[in-house]
Amino acid sequence: MAGSFFRVECADCENEQVIFGKAANEVNCAVCGSTLATPTGGDAEFHGDVVETVEAR
Known part of the structure; x- marks a missing residue:
């Protein structure tokens, strides 16, 4: 499974x-x-705004 994780504000x-x-x-804000x-x-x-890519695969 390829995909990336993003930090979203x-x-x-x-x-x-x-x-x-x-x-x-x-996905809702906690x-x-x-x-x-x-x-x-x-x-x-x-x-929301994508702050950074946490982990790219």
């Missing part, structure tokens, strides 16, 4: 979370609950 509360780039489920990523069938669509 929430646009609402500025919390940072690590998200798998091919997320199969909607602090405020806003949507950080939605699945698209391939790479996830991020709704």
Whole structure:
């Protein structure tokens, strides 16, 4: 399984979370609950700012 992990900053509360780039489920912020990523069938669509690539494979 090839994919990367990204550190994404929430646009609402500025919390940072690590998200798998091919997320199969909607990912919500652990602090405020806003949507950080939605699945698209391939790479996830991020709704926050990608701060860095944590691990690329």
